[in-house]
Amino acid sequence: NAGVTQTPKFQVLKTGQSMTLQCAQDMNHNSMYWYRQDPGMGLRLIYYSASEGTTDKGEVPNGYNVSRLNKREFSLRLESAAPSQTSVYFCASSGQGANNEQFFGPGTRLTVL
């Protein structure tokens, strides 16, 4: 099992460009999440999907859109990138357990110039 995979690993964009970050999990998990992590800020939830066909905003959704394509895949789109979106982006998934244990992908390091 690959667990949670993310592509790309690194990306440099110019202000105003768009891109989609891809995430897939092979653990048959219902819930999937997108976080961003900035130095000293911990993990901040952008969007999450509690089940296939549903998505909800997290703490910092502005400037992002998501698509839960199927149970395996959850993508994050930046329509018009801004320097403030320079960050490390993590995708995670979790099952139905009460502990909400989340499994993380390796992250995408995004720089917006």
Next chain:
Amino acid sequence: GQSLEQPSEVTAVEGAIVQINCTYQTSGFYGLSWYQQHDGGAPTFLSYNALDGLEETGRFSSFLSRSDSYGYLLLQELQMKDSASYFCAYGNNRKLIWGLGTSLAVNP
């Protein structure tokens, strides 16, 4: 509101014991989790406490007191590889609310 507080930095020496505290404030609480993250890596799950008391997993233990809205992660026999950031988090409506993390430096 909802929040968690944990120290920003802790320093210890190899072989020692260190305790990382976490206090939380929330109207709904389903348990406290701990995650470890090495520099450049992704967070990985360490432990979960749903009920009061101590949970032990090898060199790591986690404690919860629901009445005090308080928990801690205890790391024993510290090794250099334990240098990492440690996050406490609690579950809320199928998502986790995260603390800002504690950076642990283990020195020789």
